[in-house]
Amino acid sequence: MSSDTLIIGGGAAGLSAGLTLAQGGRSVVIVDRGDAPGGQTSKWCCLATDRCQRCGLCLLHDVQAGVGSTDSIRRITADVTGVTGTRGAFRATLEATASGGEVDATLEADTVILATGFEPFDPRQGRPMGYGELDGVVTTVDVNLALRDDDLSLLPFGGGETKRLAFLQCIGSRDPEAGRGYCSQVCCQGSLRAARALLHRHPDWEITVFFMDLQIYGKTARSRFADLAPKLRFVQGVPAEVQLAEDGGLRLAFQDHLGNMTAESFDGVVLAVGMVPSPGADVLAESVGVSRTIGGFLDGDSAPDGVYVAGTCAGPNFIEASLLSGQNAAGLLLEQGANPCTRRAAVIGRGDEGNVAAEALAAAGVPVTLVQLDRAAPGPQGTGVDLVLADSVASVDGQLGEFRLQLTDGPAKIQVEADALILAPGLALTADPAPALASLPHQSMTDFAASLEGDAHKGDAHKGDAQEGDAPPQRVALHLDPTGPAWRPTAAAALDTATRAVIEKQSEVTVVFEHMALAGLHGQQRYDDARRAGVRFLRQSTSPTQAPGVEAALLLTDAAAPEIPLRLRVDMVAVTDHPGADDTLSTLAQRCSVGLDREGLAQRGNVRLFPMHTERPGIWVLGNARQEAGSPTVRAEATSVAAQVHAQLTDDLRFSREAPAQIDRAHCVHCLTCVRVCPHFAITPRPESTPLVSATACEQCGACVAACPGSAITLTPEAIPTPGVDDGQTVLFACKNSGVPALGGTKLPKDATVVEMACGGAVSELDMLRAFQAGARRVILLSCHAESCAHGDNHLHCTERAQILADTAQRVGLPAGAFEHWTVAPAEGSRVAHDLAVSPLKGGA
Numbered sequence: 001m002s003s004d005t006l007i008i009g010g011g012a013a014g015l016s017a018g019l020t021l022a023q024g025g026r027s028v029v030i031v032d033r034g035d036a037p038g039g040q041t042s043k044w045c046c047l048a049t050d051r052c053q054r055c056g057l058c059l060l061h062d063v064q065a066g067v068g069s070t071d072s073i074r075r076i077t078a079d080v081t082g083v084t085g086t087r088g089a090f091r092a093t094l095e096a097t098a099s100g101g102e103v104d105a106t107l108e109a110d111t112v113i114l115a116t117g118f119e120p121f122d123p124r125q126g127r128p129m130g131y132g133e134l135d136g137v138v139t140t141v142d143v144n145l146a147l148r149d150d151d152l153s154l155l156p157f158g159g160g161e162t163k164r165l166a167f168l169q170c171i172g173s174r175d176p177e178a179g180r181g182y183c184s185q186v187c188c189q190g191s192l193r194a195a196r197a198l199l200h201r202h203p204d205w206e207i208t209v210f211f212m213d214l215q216i217y218g219k220t221a222r223s224r225f226a227d228l229a230p231k232l233r234f235v236q237g238v239p240a241e242v243q244l245a246e247d248g249g250l251r252l253a254f255q256d257h258l259g260n261m262t263a264e265s266f267d268g269v270v271l272a273v274g275m276v277p278s279p280g281a282d283v284l285a286e287s288v289g290v291s292r293t294i295g296g297f298l299d300g301d302s303a304p305d306g307v308y309v310a311g312t313c314a315g316p317n318f319i320e321a322s323l324l325s326g327q328n329a330a331g332l333l334l335e336q337g338a339n340p341c342t343r344r345a346a347v348i349g350r351g352d353e354g355n356v357a358a359e360a361l362a363a364a365g366v367p368v369t370l371v372q373l374d375r376a377a378p379g380p381q382g383t384g385v386d387l388v389l390a391d392s393v394a395s396v397d398g399q400l401g402e403f404r405l406q407l408t409d410g411p412a413k414i415q416v417e418a419d420a421l422i423l424a425p426g427l428a429l430t431a432d433p434a435p436a437l438a439s440l441p442h443q444s445m446t447d448f449a450a451s452l453e454g455d456a457h458k459g460d461a462h463k464g465d466a467q468e469g470d471a472p473p474q475r476v477a478l479h480l481d482p483t484g485p486a487w488r489p490t491a492a493a494a495l496d497t498a499t500r501a502v503i504e505k506q507s508e509v510t511v512v513f514e515h516m517a518l519a520g521l522h523g524q525q526r527y528d529d530a531r532r533a534g535v536r537f538l539r540q541s542t543s544p545t546q547a548p549g550v551e552a553a554l555l556l557t558d559a560a561a562p563e564i565p566l567r568l569r570v571d572m573v574a575v576t577d578h579p580g581a582d583d584t585l586s587t588l589a590q591r592c593s594v595g596l597d598r599e600g601l602a603q604r605g606n607v608r609l610f611p612m613h614t615e616r617p618g619i620w621v622l623g624n625a626r627q628e629a630g631s632p633t634v635r636a637e638a639t640s641v642a643a644q645v646h647a648q649l650t651d652d653l654r655f656s657r658e659a660p661a662q663i664d665r666a667h668c669v670h671c672l673t674c675v676r677v678c679p680h681f682a683i684t685p686r687p688e689s690t691p692l693v694s695a696t697a698c699e700q701c702g703a704c705v706a707a708c709p710g711s712a713i714t715l716t717p718e719a720i721p722t723p724g725v726d727d728g729q730t731v732l733f734a735c736k737n738s739g740v741p742a743l744g745g746t747k748l749p750k751d752a753t754v755v756e757m758a759c760g761g762a763v764s765e766l767d768m769l770r771a772f773q774a775g776a777r778r779v780i781l782l783s784c785h786a787e788s789c790a791h792g793d794n795h796l797h798c799t800e801r802a803q804i805l806a807d808t809a810q811r812v813g814l815p816a817g818a819f820e821h822w823t824v825a826p827a828e829g830s831r832v833a834h835d836l837a838v839s840p841l842k843g844g845a
Contacts, residue, residue, distance in 0.1 A: 011039025013311025702762025
């Protein structure tokens, strides 16, 4: 048997790579030892509470559904014991697993993607943390399984009475002596999501988080942490062991906020276990010719031609990042022999990120126009990119397949037309010090790094900026997070700069920080290397101020001894770059009708816009304008976007179909409700005529159908199936993106019937009332959690209509519980089954 591509591993990255390749016209075989697709990730649960927490699990469900419905992907349950050959002629040897049945002994493929995944660290292998010995000690995996099954009784402390829990971070991570000198990236936010889910069920529980450094990064992570933080207690430092207390609880000894050793008893301890490579990955990597790196993970840079590495086998990461990694590997593969695209894309860039995006599109065979808003930026490398310099973007009109950009270049006006649009404007960074340090000599970390090259910029001597030709200052305080958690790329650059200053210039560098941001698999190693080089680190317990009476010194306290004030004499304070107000980004987002998230970054926080989609079809956003991203991440995002743009612009069916939403002129009252409610900007008003629906931009969500007061809009096919209802039945109107997959693994009551919807927001009050009229005893609407609706604000319309119907049901005398609205996620089948069982109709028939 042969195929274009063999993917070894059927987890998030493997499935994502397979689906991207299939959309690019390639045949794929996915070989996985697991019985069901999804790998380790499929065992975890959705951690949404009343709203989405961006765990990313619903995205995996989407990919699983896509893979299952694609004929060009074949999945085999087997072990791959070795791979030989070169690009165009790889041969893999397979062994059957106990549950997989017979398989062919060999499989041939042109290319190979290694996506062998990870396993959770087994805490019985590390320090004496009591797992498997002390009742009440569990792991984050155990908590997720209990939440997945909606049964906290599976946990030894799962009773409803008030509990005191402790989450212990970095179990199995950041331990160089044990060969795990890396941060597992996901543990901090995974623990915080789990803690939020537990508090949602038991608000009176008391939860303490013991940590080394909180890794709070990614889309909307800081704002979500700010919401949760007041409900938790945080203690710097992780206890070395868990002991049995005299009262039968679990005893933890630790240093309190005053630096004194103390001990407390808890009802339960949750160990936040890190990630380790899957067993057998090293043998497979050796046969292919891929080196191993820190902790035994695979070094993708060492892969031979025709072999790609994707997902957590290359290092720990989140579900979203694993899916993106799979898309990136597929995009790199598709660049080889990419089919030319006749439609054109435009990139609006500002600096290097625009160049990277344009180059990736050209490599994927998409003609591209780069609108460069930074004249000082070097031009894109290679061929296939038309460069247009402009001062600003005045307007962006049109839809997928017909965008029109109006640009200004001084007094000149320029028009650019494109079928798709990618926003890559980067983000304005600032290096302003904390106000309390503003009078000290200070400099941006970027300028400090330049001074090490002998290329310091002239600046304001009063502020202590380096003068051209000056030697670097000898005593430097590098303030890592002056305005909040540092961005990982700038933190990594700061550590590299501090190390160079100590080694090359013999400077005395002290890094002042609250939380050390560790970027990627090598983040901990970078931190350790800086310490070994002689960089000093001072973990602040209070924000530094200028020491009174001392010309140039910081006054602060160390977290290790917070009762002792410290004076740190300096010649200069170097301030790391951090995001600042960015008028260019906000203006560009407004021109493109692209929403901003809670932190002012382009692309709203809705997880369904992953990876780089916006609510407007045909417009993508990537790089630091979307969320913090180092250069490797920007390149990966660009490659992923290029593959998606190529697939969409070569989708002839989309460009030749009639508009899925049809407006009947005879019934249209020209109220423009459809224009206002369309979440995808697919409907354009026309003077003295019915609005125009874009065939390419319409996502067939049905929002306009449900909202139209004149019932003038229909979908082809219909968005609202007519339910076949028998007297006394329960009718479940279920969104296909959330309710339908949640119900898929649920045993429904015998009297239940499911009506599949394109979106929960496609259901009108009349649709649900008609179900009652047809004899339904009960109607339940299942829609997405807030910020996880695939169609923007449709969940809000759904909620509004549900409230109207609930009020109507009460007024007409329907019994309590005759109508209910539940928000669910695809992985919440257990909760739905439980709620159906314990939430019967109240008040009789």
